[in-house]
Amino acid sequence: MNTLPNSARPSTIPFGAPNEQLANLAAQLRYQVVQMSHRSGAPHLGSSLSCIDIMVAAYWSALRIDPAESGHPGRDRFILSKGHAAPALYTALAARGFFPEAWLDTFATHGGHLAEQPAPHVVPGVELATGSLGHGLPVGCGLALAGRIQNLDYRTLIVLSDGECNEGSVWEAALFASAKQLGRLTVVIDYNKWQATGRSDEVLGLASLRDKWSAFGWDAIELDGHNIPALAAALAPRGEATGRPRAIIAHTIKGKGVPFMEDDNNWHYRIPTLEEVTQAAQHLQTP
Amino acid sequence: MRNAFAKAITELAVADERIVLLSGDIGNRLFDEFKERCPDRFHNCGVAEANMIGVAAGLALCGFRPVCYTIAPFVTYRCIEQIRVDLCYHNLPVTIVGTGAGLAYASLGATHHSCEEVGMLRLLPEMTVLTPADAVEVRALLADCFKLTGPAYMRIGKKGEPLVHPAPLADLAIGQARSLRPGTDLSLLVSGVLLPIALQVADTLAACGIKAEVISFPTVKPLDVQTLQRCFAAYPLVVTMEEHSVLGGFGSAVAEWLADYPQPSSRLLRLGSPDQFYHEIGDQDEAREHFGLTAPAITQRIRTVLNR
Numbered sequence: 001m002n003t004l005p006n007s008a009r010p011s012t013i014p015f016g017a018p019n020e021q022l023a024n025l026a027a028q029l030r031y032q033v034v035q036m037s038h039r040s041g042a043p044h045l046g047s048s049l050s051c052i053d054i055m056v057a058a059y060w061s062a063l064r065i066d067p068a069e070s071g072h073p074g075r076d077r078f079i080l081s082k083g084h085a086a087p088a089l090y091t092a093l094a095a096r097g098f099f100p101e102a103w104l105d106t107f108a109t110h111g112g113h114l115a116e117q118p119a120p121h122v123v124p125g126v127e128l129a130t131g132s133l134g135h136g137l138p139v140g141c142g143l144a145l146a147g148r149i150q151n152l153d154y155r156t157l158i159v160l161s162d163g164e165c166n167e168g169s170v171w172e173a174a175l176f177a178s179a180k181q182l183g184r185l186t187v188v189i190d191y192n193k194w195q196a197t198g199r200s201d202e203v204l205g206l207a208s209l210r211d212k213w214s215a216f217g218w219d220a221i222e223l224d225g226h227n228i229p230a231l232a233a234a235l236a237p238r239g240e241a242t243g244r245p246r247a248i249i250a251h252t253i254k255g256k257g258v259p260f261m262e263d264d265n266n267w268h269y270r271i272p273t274l275e276e277v278t279q280a281a282q283h284l285q286t287p
Numbered sequence: 288m289r290n291a292f293a294k295a296i297t298e299l300a301v302a303d304e305r306i307v308l309l310s311g312d313i314g315n316r317l318f319d320e321f322k323e324r325c326p327d328r329f330h331n332c333g334v335a336e337a338n339m340i341g342v343a344a345g346l347a348l349c350g351f352r353p354v355c356y357t358i359a360p361f362v363t364y365r366c367i368e369q370i371r372v373d374l375c376y377h378n379l380p381v382t383i384v385g386t387g388a389g390l391a392y393a394s395l396g397a398t399h400h401s402c403e404e405v406g407m408l409r410l411l412p413e414m415t416v417l418t419p420a421d422a423v424e425v426r427a428l429l430a431d432c433f434k435l436t437g438p439a440y441m442r443i444g445k446k447g448e449p450l451v452h453p454a455p456l457a458d459l460a461i462g463q464a465r466s467l468r469p470g471t472d473l474s475l476l477v478s479g480v481l482l483p484i485a486l487q488v489a490d491t492l493a494a495c496g497i498k499a500e501v502i503s504f505p506t507v508k509p510l511d512v513q514t515l516q517r518c519f520a521a522y523p524l525v526v527t528m529e530e531h532s533v534l535g536g537f538g539s540a541v542a543e544w545l546a547d548y549p550q551p552s553s554r555l556l557r558l559g560s561p562d563q564f565y566h567e568i569g570d571q572d573e574a575r576e577h578f579g580l581t582a583p584a585i586t587q588r589i590r591t592v593l594n595r
Contacts, residue, residue: 073349120377127348132372138338139373142345142353149307149327150349169369172338180330 001104004031004285010095015060022228026056027284029095030257032104033087034280038272040108042116044084046255046267050192050225051085051159054250055092057231058157058188067097070124076154077143079128081136082161082190083117089126090114098125134167136160137187141173144185148241155184155237163195166204171216174247178217183243186235187218190225192254194265213247225250258283288443288480289317289386291422295429296354297321300328303433307346309339311357313386337366343381344373352380352433358392359385359401359442367407374438375411381439382432383408388418388442389480389530390565393574397564401442405478406535408440409508415439415461416508418529418537420482423452424505427459435461442479449483451503464511470500473524473589476515478504478537481528484575487582488589497595499526507537510544519550524593526556530580533559556592558585 003009004027013025029052037045059065063076080089087107094101099113103123106112115122117131128139140158147154164170177185189209193200201207213220223230234248254268255261258280272280297320300306307328308321322329332339336357343353355362362385363370374381385401392399409416415435419425425443432439439461451467459465464476468489477485482503489499500522502514518525527538538557545555560578567577575581579588 128344129372129376132368134337135341135369135372138341138369139345139348141338142342142347143349144345145330145342146346146349146351149351169337169341172333172335173341176332176335176338176342179333 001032001035001101004028004281007285010091011097011101013060013095017060019229022056022060025060025095026052026228027257029056029088029091031281031284032091034258034272034277036087036104036107038274038277039105040116041271042108043269043271045270045272046194046261046265047082047161048085048088049256049258049261050252050254051082051088051190052256053226053228054159054188054190054231055088057228057235059092059096061232062235063157064154065096065125067124070098073150074152074154077127077140077156079130079136079140079158080118081130081158082133082164083130086115086117089118093123093125096125099123133161133164134169137170137173140185141177141180141182144177144182145180147184148182153184153241155186157186157188157235159188159190161195162189162191162193162200162206162209163203165189165206165209166195174213174216174218177245181242182245183238183240185245186248187245188248188250190252191249192252194254194268196268210249213249217244218247219244220247220249222249222251225252226256288419288422288425288448289314289445291425292384292386292429292443293317293321295426297324299430299433300325303352305350305352306433307351307353309343309353309355311336311339311355311361313357336361337369340366340369341373344377344379347379347381352382354382354384356384356386358399359388359404360399363401363404363408363440370408370438371411375413378413378437380435380437383438383440385440385442387445389444390560390571390574391445393565393569393571397566400565402530402532402560403535405442405507405531405537406539409535409540413437414508415506417441417461417505418479418507419443419505420477420479420503421448421451423450423456424459424503427456428461428505431461444480448480451482451486462506462509462511464514465503467501467503470498472497472499472522473526473593474500474502474518474522476502476504476518476525476527476541478507478527478529478531481530481580484580484582484585485528488585491582491586492589495590495595497593504537507540510540512544515541515544519545519553522553524554524556524589526558526589528585529559530575531559532562533557534562554592556589558588
């Protein structure tokens with residue numbers, strides 16, 4: 001896996017690093033997912049790029065996790081419910097030391113470590129097999145409920161795609177979480193305005209997502225999903241075992257960081273050529 | 288059976304703090320004692336079965352042993368993909384209990400019937416499938432579910448099913464069939480609540496000089512293949528009985544085994560509901576009559592096959 005010139009390797013960026021370093025880290029992770037798509041021929045690059053800043057804010061400012069104790073009962077839980085963006089999760093986990101960064105080179109290859117979409121127990125740090133949409137939040141409700149029964153104060157963070165909010169199970173879970181007052185549950189919706197084949201507000205009536213989550217009893221806020229400090233502030237612990245769960249509607253751009261991919265839904269499926277990888281690197285090193 | 292389930296799960300949960308009971312908004316007052324004794328481990332998940340399965344998966348990932356309880360078609364058909372992905376793919380120890388299974392709610396229409404769900408659940412890797420015949424079998428098998436390392440589905444009736452077993456079956460384990468009476472001419476292998484009818488059939492056949500061994504087969508998956516081996520070696524006729532479609536259920540499981548391990552001189556007769564909905568207005572007994580699942584109808588079919 002190549003790194004951008006004049007940049008620190010992602011694995012050297014510590015939890016809680018200053019914002020400038022985190023912005024640089026996000027660029028590095030974006031370059032990694034572009035290379036992973038090119039090498040493996042695996043699609044959904046636009047979907048991975050749109051949630052990189054969310055991953056950085058979660059893994060470098062919010063989640064209390066320790067790669068040395070990836071099964072610790074008190075650890076914070078993270079589920080990437082939009083499993084098709086698995087490269088974004090894998091790059092974050094590798095950089096946080098859950099497995100060797102070299103494994104990213106084996107992404108989606110036979111005999112490798114990293115399945116194209118997360119499989120059960122595929123690598124340490126992956127809490128749930130995802131890829132079929134609408135599963136992460138119901139399971140996240142179970143994780144949050146378990147913490148309350150066990151009197152543990154861990155938090156549960158679930159990242160959904162906007163297209164995923166088409167699934168009825170998401171809204172079943174939203175009703176459950178507010179009724180049970182799962183105050184340590186947080187959802188981030190990567191609202192990049194596209195789903196596989198169309199504008200997500202046109203395919204189904206998603207707007208207004210904030211009003212919907214509010215109406216379902218959640219503490220719903222909206223922010224720029226590429227503003228890492230804003231994400232970090234929104235993800236900061238609120239410490240309530242019971243209370244309204246939090247929904248963060250993160251406005252994002254599909255393909256973010258690579259101008260010729262931004263808001264172009266062809267990159268839901270397109271695979272970058274070697275030349276396009278080089279172009280992407282040039283854009284990413286001078287954001 | 289559902290009262291037996293409620294009592295048993297309460298006793299088990301008092302002794303085992305890992306047990307959490309999730310209900311799909313049914314069982315009004317049924318779980319009052321559970322709620323009183325284990326208040327933080329009962330959760331009504333509402334009429335939202337897909338979410339209930341996901342919640343159970345999350346609890347199981349944290350070391351709990353959840354039970355999901357609602358009417359059989361809703362806790363299976365409605366959320367089959369959640370069962371497959373959340374429970375089976377992750378091989379999580381969650382027990383699904385479907386009440387009013389088969390034709391127990393015949394009068395409510397086919398929305399409430401479940402004559403296909405054993406077939407659906409049986410197809411899923413890691414899944415154990417249980418079809419107890421009476422309250423005694425429910426108690427024995429439910430306790431055994433919490434020893435499993437993966438998911439299980441148990442279909443039960445509603446209330447008032449006749450007791451077949453006179454005393455608790457402490458030694459009945461998942462995967463075991465249980466012979467209730469010996470025979471010489473055929474065996475009746477029964478999966479579930481038709482067991483009392485099978486005993487009536489055996490009585491009637493005995494009066495005609497035909498001796499049928501009656502075997503309860505409360506585990507459809509994994510099959511007790513030793514008992515199958517013995518029956519197909521010993522009898523010229525083996526009959527399967529279930530309140531479930533002849534497609535996909537217990538009879539199909541036996542037929543699949545027989546296809547893989549052909550036995551030289553035995554015939555298999557599969558009795559169950561046909562590949563159709565019950566469109567009449569009628570209760571469970573009337574639906575059984577419609578589908579030929581009464582003692583006289585079954586007796587007649589067997590005598591015709593045996594030509595005796």
